[in-house]
Amino acid sequence: MPARSRSGSENSDSGSDAPARKKKEVIPDAVDHFLGELLKNLQTRNIAETHKLYEHTFNNLSDKHYNNKKRWPSVETVEEQISDEPLFLILYKELYYRHIYSHCVVMYDDRKGSWENYCKLLELIIQELEEDEEPSAALPAQWIWDILDEFIYHYQTYCTYRNKTIKAMKDSEVKQIRDNPDVFDTTKALTYLHDLTKASFINDYLKDPSSANGRKGAFTNDSVRLIGYFSVMQLMRMHSLLGDYHQAMKTVEHIDFAKELPLFYKIPACHVTLFYYMGFAYLMLRRYADAIRSFSDILVFLGKTSGVNSLSYQFDAMVKKQEQMYFLLLVCLALCPTAVDESLDKIIREKHGEKQARLGRGEELCFEELFNYACPKFISAALPDIENAEKLVIAEGHQRQLHLFLTEVRQQQFVPTLGAFMKLYTAITTSKLAQLCDMDEDGLKEQLMCAVHKTRQAVRNGEGSPLAGELAHSSEVEFFLDGDMVHINVHKPQRPHTEVFLEHIGKFQEIIRKLDTEKAKA
Numbered sequence: 001m002p003a004r005s006r007s008g009s010e011n012s013d014s015g016s017d018a019p020a021r022k023k024k025e026v027i028p029d030a031v032d033h034f035l036g037e038l039l040k041n042l043q044t045r046n047i048a049e050t051h052k053l054y055e056h057t058f059n060n061l062s063d064k065h066y067n068n069k070k071r072w073p074s075v076e077t078v079e080e081q082i083s084d085e086p087l088f089l090i091l092y093k094e095l096y097y098r099h100i101y102s103h104c105v106v107m108y109d110d111r112k113g114s115w116e117n118y119c120k121l122l123e124l125i126i127q128e129l130e131e132d133e134e135p136s137a138a139l140p141a142q143w144i145w146d147i148l149d150e151f152i153y154h155y156q157t158y159c160t161y162r163n164k165t166i167k168a169m170k171d172s173e174v175k176q177i178r179d180n181p182d183v184f185d186t187t188k189a190l191t192y193l194h195d196l197t198k199a200s201f202i203n204d205y206l207k208d209p210s211s212a213n214g215r216k217g218a219f220t221n222d223s224v225r226l227i228g229y230f231s232v233m234q235l236m237r238m239h240s241l242l243g244d245y246h247q248a249m250k251t252v253e254h255i256d257f258a259k260e261l262p263l264f265y266k267i268p269a270c271h272v273t274l275f276y277y278m279g280f281a282y283l284m285l286r287r288y289a290d291a292i293r294s295f296s297d298i299l300v301f302l303g304k305t306s307g308v309n310s311l312s313y314q315f316d317a318m319v320k321k322q323e324q325m326y327f328l329l330l331v332c333l334a335l336c337p338t339a340v341d342e343s344l345d346k347i348i349r350e351k352h353g354e355k356q357a358r359l360g361r362g363e364e365l366c367f368e369e370l371f372n373y374a375c376p377k378f379i380s381a382a383l384p385d386i387e388n389a390e391k392l393v394i395a396e397g398h399q400r401q402l403h404l405f406l407t408e409v410r411q412q413q414f415v416p417t418l419g420a421f422m423k424l425y426t427a428i429t430t431s432k433l434a435q436l437c438d439m440d441e442d443g444l445k446e447q448l449m450c451a452v453h454k455t456r457q458a459v460r461n462g463e464g465s466p467l468a469g470e471l472a473h474s475s476e477v478e479f480f481l482d483g484d485m486v487h488i489n490v491h492k493p494q495r496p497h498t499e500v501f502l503e504h505i506g507k508f509q510e511i512i513r514k515l516d517t518e519k520a521k522a
Helices: 002-014 019-020 029-043 047-065 075-081 086-103 110-131 141-168 171-179 185-200 201-207 222-241 246-252 268-284 287-305 312-333 340-360 363-375 386-391 396-411 415-422 430-436 441-456 498-522
Strands: 428-431 456-459 470-473 477-482 486-488
Touching: 029 047, 029 086, 047 086, 047 141, 075 086, 086 110, 086 141, 110 141, 110 171, 110 185, 110 222, 110 287, 141 171, 141 185, 141 222, 141 268, 141 386, 171 222, 171 386, 171 477, 185 201, 185 222, 201 222, 222 246, 222 268, 246 268, 268 287, 268 312, 268 396, 287 312, 287 340, 312 363, 340 363, 363 396, 415 430, 415 477, 428 430, 430 441, 430 486, 441 456, 441 477
Parallel strands: none
Antiparallel strands: 428 486, 456 470, 477 486
């Protein structure tokens, strides 16, 4: 069977059990039991038990039996020995291909097979939503998120693989790409996500949960609500990968930020994804104050919670995202100095003090290094010109975004220097300030005009859509020119009284606890 021969060819590369693939596959007893239980709980729509099997048993079995570039049993074997029920096989394939992408060498047939399986699954869900039927797949929230998240991940990796393969002119693989132009096509991927959001009525629900007017979907079914909600998140992610930050923010304009328990709290990876891409979009839209607030909110939250299964394939990705957000926060603070939460400031000083100092000195190389590490993996949406492969730039999308970012950094590289000197005065002549900044007066005036422009940005006041906001001064130093005099007003940020009191209450409680401990020992 084709799937077995693909596995065999890959195992020959990795040195694992290639001879066994020629024989009839033997499913280990524990795996056989897992698949049987999964089938039974899917049929009985037992979401709680399905969640345990998905989140714990599957990961444990993968670690025990399939951790050395070994694949799970082929779909044909599972169909023959377990069940030929279509929905069960589609969901098994989703797990099967996900494990391959995480632990094995991915072949072209795997990429194509993954795409075709996602098409079947998403088309089934969309059809059921459009017909107001309850989804036939009763899945836990984590699995729903992972399906949509992995769908965009496979799309993203295919776009990168496609460009690298065409650039390398690997004839056999280029032929496969040319013969299958629909595989992970950008338009189709976007269409699936748009159809899911539209058919689920999620945006209508988020605007006003009480305005059902006879509609079902997100208004009446929790699973449909999550499908639509998570689709919105992945749409935001896709637009960010394509470099359309305004549309990315427009996509999440109805998200329930104001709710006491927003839906994104259900899945930690969803929470992180939302704030990472939102913060990055703010950064690229030159709304640094909003970017700092977005990154600070999620980093403080992550510092106080640990709700992710460490066996989950999402765990490593979330740890990396957390580090990336610290680096992006450093960049934002260098471009728009402002006070942050004390816990974040402590971590930055202890772990990233050297990088913070380099950014403070305006080292462009440091800005570039942090951007390269922390930015999304940008993609080129369209199939490249195969006939002119030698002209193809593999990372064109990334290079374009990096160029835009560094251009902005260069335009305001003197703003921190100007601010540092102006903090020392309430008024100063342009000639003296020019001398301090080691430039001529005309150059200084240009930089002052640049500073006026760069330190004014739209700032969201916590209400309305993410794109909402009013122009505000975002620097500690505000000034105006009167002839040859620069008049300066320094705004020293003050922490809210409640934060100061709560911080000291916590410190005193810790002192009392230590005294009680010492007293008990004595």
